[in-house]
Amino acid sequence: xxxxxxxxxxxxxxxxxxxxxxxxxxxxxxxxxxxxxxxxxxxxxxxxxxxxxxxxxxxxxxxxxxxxxxxxxxxxxxxxxxxxxxxxxxxxxxxxxxxxxxxxxxxxxxxxxxxxxxxxxxxxxxxxxxxxxxxxxxxxxxxxxxxxxxxxxxxxxxxxxxxxxxxxxxxxxxxxxxxxxxxxxxxxxxxxxxxxxxxxxxxxxxxxxxxxxxxxxxxxxxxxxxxxxxxxxxxxxxxxxxxxxxxxxxxxxxxxxxxxxxxxxxxxxxxxxxxxxxxxxxxxxxxxxxxxxxxxxxxxxxxxxxxxxxxxxxxxxxxxxxxxxxxx
Numbered sequence: 001x002x003x004x005x006x007x008x009x010x011x012x013x014x015x016x017x018x019x020x021x022x023x024x025x026x027x028x029x030x031x032x033x034x035x036x037x038x039x040x041x042x043x044x045x046x047x048x049x050x051x052x053x054x055x056x057x058x059x060x061x062x063x064x065x066x067x068x069x070x071x072x073x074x075x076x077x078x079x080x081x082x083x084x085x086x087x088x089x090x091x092x093x094x095x096x097x098x099x100x101x102x103x104x105x106x107x108x109x110x111x112x113x114x115x116x117x118x119x120x121x122x123x124x125x126x127x128x129x130x131x132x133x134x135x136x137x138x139x140x141x142x143x144x145x146x147x148x149x150x151x152x153x154x155x156x157x158x159x160x161x162x163x164x165x166x167x168x169x170x171x172x173x174x175x176x177x178x179x180x181x182x183x184x185x186x187x188x189x190x191x192x193x194x195x196x197x198x199x200x201x202x203x204x205x206x207x208x209x210x211x212x213x214x215x216x217x218x219x220x221x222x223x224x225x226x227x228x229x230x231x232x233x234x235x236x237x238x239x240x241x242x243x244x245x246x247x248x249x250x251x252x253x254x255x256x257x258x259x260x261x262x263x264x265x266x267x268x269x270x271x272x273x274x275x276x277x278x279x280x281x282x283x284x285x286x287x288x289x290x291x292x293x294x295x296x297x298x299x300x301x302x303x304x305x306x307x308x309x310x311x312x313x314x315x316x317x318x319x320x321x322x323x324x325x326x327x328x
Contacts, residue, residue, distance in 0.1 A: 002052045039089055042323035045089045045116035045123035047109050047166060048074050049212070066291060070127045072299035078289075082310055084327065087320040089116065110244075110289055114150035117219070117285040118159050122275070122315055128289035130175070138218065147244050150287065160241035164234065164284075166274060168227065169192045169248025169291045170258030174199045177207030184209055186307040188238040190230055194218075194251075194259055209236050216259045220266035223251070224305045227270060231277045235284075243278050247271055249293030249301055257294050271305045275314040 015132070049187045050071065058196070079085045089111040109125045116123035128146045147165060165180075165187065167173040172193045180187040181204070188209045195213035205211060212230050249267055250258030263269070271288075278286040290302055309315045 014083065016256075037109075038118065039116065039174075041319040042317075043087050043089050044317045044320045044322050045092050045113070045120040046077075046083060046126065047113045047116070047123065047128075048088050048126040049090045049109070051099045057318055058176050062110060069293065069302075073126050073290070073303045076300065076303035077306060080307055081324060083320070084324055085170070087317075087323055104311055110146035110287065111153055113287050113289070114154050114242070114244070115159070115262045116288040117153065120317075122279060122286050122288075124288045124315070126290060128291070130291075133213045145175050145179060145290065146244065147173075147176045148198070150179075151176075151242075151244065154242065155186065162188070162240045163242050163244060164188045164190065164238060164240035165244045165246065166231070166234075167193070167246040167248075168251070168270065168274070169246050170194050170250040170260050171197060171248070171292060172199055172201060172204065172257065173246060174201035174204035177201070179202035179207075181207035188234065188240060190234045192227060192230065198297060199260055209238070214260060217261040218251075219253075220263050220269075223260070223262050224266060224269060224273070228277075229275060231274065234284055235277070240284060243274075245274055245278070245286055245288045246291045247274070247288050247305075248291035249298040250291075252298060252301065255294050255298075258292070264297075267301055268305045268308050272308060272312060272314065280313060 045149075048070065054217045073084070074088075078085075089112060091109045099202065110128040113123040113125040113128070125146075130146050151160075151163045151165075154163065163186065166177055167176075167189065170193060173189070173191050177189055177191070178201075180189065180222075184207070189207060190212070191208045192212040193214065194216065196216050209234070210230055212226060214226075247270075248258075249255075251260040251262040252258065252267060253261040253263060275286065278284045293302070306315075
């Protein structure tokens, strides 16, 4: 029932067999969608479209969220010759039918990234990570539940049986916790967050399988060992077919909303730790979404972290790298 795919270091990743050979019938509602389009070998499993970057007559500058963050990340990766316009994946816009799986409106970048991770062993959505939005409501700058939707599609398409969410944004991920509160046999949630900030959602905490509450201004010396320990304990309790990694940078020192004190180097080490844990140590496909981060410098830090993963060969796409070299 499983096929094999290569990941760095020669390790193997077990993946669910294609749903066409799965004995369980796929609900036509889920099978009849246009979002799982083919991706060329020379395209990185990196999802991005320019429409992620929002503007409203300059008023966006008054908002704490950097609405141009994702474009800045892409441009840095492009300037460092990691990606080009034709070597990334541009997601299709979702129809109302697609969005009715969990709620209505917006488009499905993380859904495309989820399928790419199943196929390639890893993927990255430069946007996404709207973890305060549930199927019933939005919240905290989050308009649509992309993580919940990605997991729901993979489950319903019989591409996976179980998923794990590793949420390292500084805020509690109450949206997906509410969505999967009755599905803890299929969706395991490890949430590491500042207990003293928004959203204080006591009901949603019931959906957390492994809860790690931090105090204000927690630094690298406390943060990184905690993350490392709880990753190991989580996978010992629950073996997922895929990991959704919500890699928020609002834990960065100086963030006005996160109120933690993790250094830029600490964030890069954290992301490397999570990818090594998933890909090298346990051969589990991983989807990374970038989530929160409310300082102008976060785009550079996210880009530096992605470049570090590439340089360490924790993410790679040789066909894309060869394509870029030939085009120079």
